[in-house]
Amino acid sequence: MREHEVKALLRGAGVRVPRGIVVAEVGADFAFQDATDLAEPLVLKAFGPGLTHKSDAGAVVLGLGRGQVAGAAAAMAARLDEQGIAADGFLVEEQAGAGVELIVGLVRDPGFGPVLLVGLGGVLAEVLRDTALRLCPVSEKDVRHMLASLRGAALLHGHRGERPVDLEAVVALLMTIGGPGGLWERLDLGEFELNPVIATPSGVTAVDARYLPARNASPAPPVHRSGAVHVPPWTSESAPVDGGFGALFEPAAVAVVGASTTRPNFGNMFLEFYKATGVPLVAVHPRAREVAGVPAVRSLAEAGVDYALVAVPAEKCAEVVRQAGGVAFVQVMSGGFGEAGRPELERELLAAARAAGTRLLGPNCMGVYCPRGRQTFVGGGLGAAGTVALISQSGGLAGEVIKVGERRGLAFSRVATVGNAVDVTPAELLRWLSRDRETRAVGLYLEDPRDGRALYEALAGAGMPVALLVGGRTEQGQRAAASHTGGLVSRSRIWEAVAEQAGVTLVNSQDELIGALAYFQAHGSRAHVQADGARAHLQADGSRAAAGDGTLVIGPSGGAGVLAADAFARAGVRLDPLPDALLSELPRLGIHAGGNPLEIPVGPRGRAELVREVIGVAVRGRPYRDVVAHVNVQSFFTYGTAAEPLLAYARALAGAQRELTTRITLVTRNGECAPAGVEDEIGAIMTAAGIPVYRSMEAAAVAVAAGGRCGTA
Structure with a gap:
């Protein structure tokens, strides 16, 4: 579909596009006289077969005066002719003012159907690759999350003295394209793209538009990794009716x-x-x-x-x-x-x-x-x-x-x-x-x-x-993309959008899958209690304090704590400051420095009940959703000779979990240094208390993040 035809479609849907005229007779100088009603500066574009990416072909000229348009069109036609491209006509439009350039697109994924994309656009769209995806139909909440997730989101809110753009107009545009009843329902996708959309404090304007119906896209069917070809519908109308299993x-x-x-x-x-x-x-x-x-x-x-x-x-x-x-x-x-x-x-x-x-x-x-x-x-x-x-x-x-x-x-x-x-x-x-x-x-x-x-x-x-x-998430799509949108929508990005939009955790390995399931199993009942409104922690006097969010990491070794902070940051888990109540109690407990991660003396000569006391004070002062306790198993057998101090620590941690609705997780760093059978004993103690156990901070961080994303918070 030609650009001016797509823009007519947009105009009918309430999307603002530049005023312009169409000149269908190439070389007819008099035809450009109709541009006298347009405000300068003007933009000249050619349209026709082979002009999907106009800028690459030299089929766009900006900043023209009315008297320059005819000459620019003749020069453009000559350039295109040298490339073997015959223009069907020209589009002359008022040039939009400066603003934040966005890309808004739709593409039909063979498995999941229409997908909406938004990001920083213009000629650098595929260079910046700063985009967000969601399956259609999107909600307004989806749209706002998409915009907030962009690395360049600050540009929308005003940057270095610039005025913020009309964010509500951006949201309305995305809902018009990808929301319930939006254009995605009426288009025979293919690919549909607005690039750029100019966002300013006074609204948004779709400066360029292209639409390639599905019959021109010839998408290949998705292929099972084992080779089985399967072509599912993207609507759920024909999905099997659930039977009794x-x-x-x-x-x-x-x-x-x-x-x-x-x-x-x-x-x-x-x-x-x-x-x-x-x-x-x-x-x-x-x-x-x-x-x-x-x-x-x-x-x-x-x-x-x-x-x-x-x-x-x-x-x-x-x-x-x-x-x-x-x-x-x-x-x-x-x-x-x-x-x-x-x-x-x-x-x-x-x-x-x-x-x-x-x-x-x-x-x-x-x-x-x-x-x-x-x-x-x-x-x-x-x-x-x-x-x-x-x-x-x-x-x-x-x-x-x-x-x-x-x-x-x-x-x-x-x-x-x-x-x-x-x-x-x-x-x-x-x-x-x-x-x-x-x-x-x-x-x-x-x-x-x-x-x-x-x-x-x-x-x-x-x-x-x-x-x-x-x-197979790293594989790119199986068909060549004719638009920036098509090039930016990969198999991996689709799955990330599905997980984000559906509120599930997308993991990257078998070990992460097992770790997330272990967290769900251990803390699912606590999640159920909190979801029912009993968001509480047992205090020393038997009363309950309200539960909250955030994570506290507690254990020995400052270096391990620093690395833990990095691991949880990479997983997207927030480590909140310590509450004043805990800071004031730390000296009495023999701890003279406090931060999150919190370093406490845990080892063969440490007092096992200390971890239970510290966690109790911490959650009374601030209702952490998660407490991640870690130990250096190696130290118990390098500086000690018996497993009992380590098992005593495990029992103390189990006692804390039985008293609290805060979810406790244990990381047994260097667990392979324990004598045979010790890790199994620790695992049995933790399983009985409902505490998942991980061997690394990275694994624990992924699991805790999964708990937050999947509604176990």
């Missing part, structure tokens, strides 16, 4: 299809896993009456179960699933579908599931883990049933999170691996888990959004802490 996680009986009587395979491995859990079990085999001591039937139609695991070659899976009438859920472990370049097998498999009336998990997934339901896909027995759920597109990573997480004290309610997710999707599972009585927090590992809009809505509506780990 009780039988998925707690089946009355399980069938395994694909175990061998002669050569042990994955099917046999799962038979052994299930035999160990004690769930009622049947094998499916075309000839045998039993497999590995498990009774066998000839097909799923005879199995009489509500969950079946299929581990046969990809080519045979659809045939097996067609026989699954009456089976609530079928999980296809087998690979070799879309991820192997054979999407036709995926379509056949889904059709078979639909015909049988069963829900399909996978293919290319490991299955389900649920201690309450005796469901498992990992060896080593079932862990304790807990309140943390996990949804993962990777079965291998899910197994690692389960085993490493349980080693660190996590207890899981439900874990589902979804693989290629041709039927049951992460969004559908998350919606169900958000209503599950057994689940209080959710972690997700995803590689593509599948139905991104439904996923975003499920994240935003989860109503519980969510930590999100996304694989």
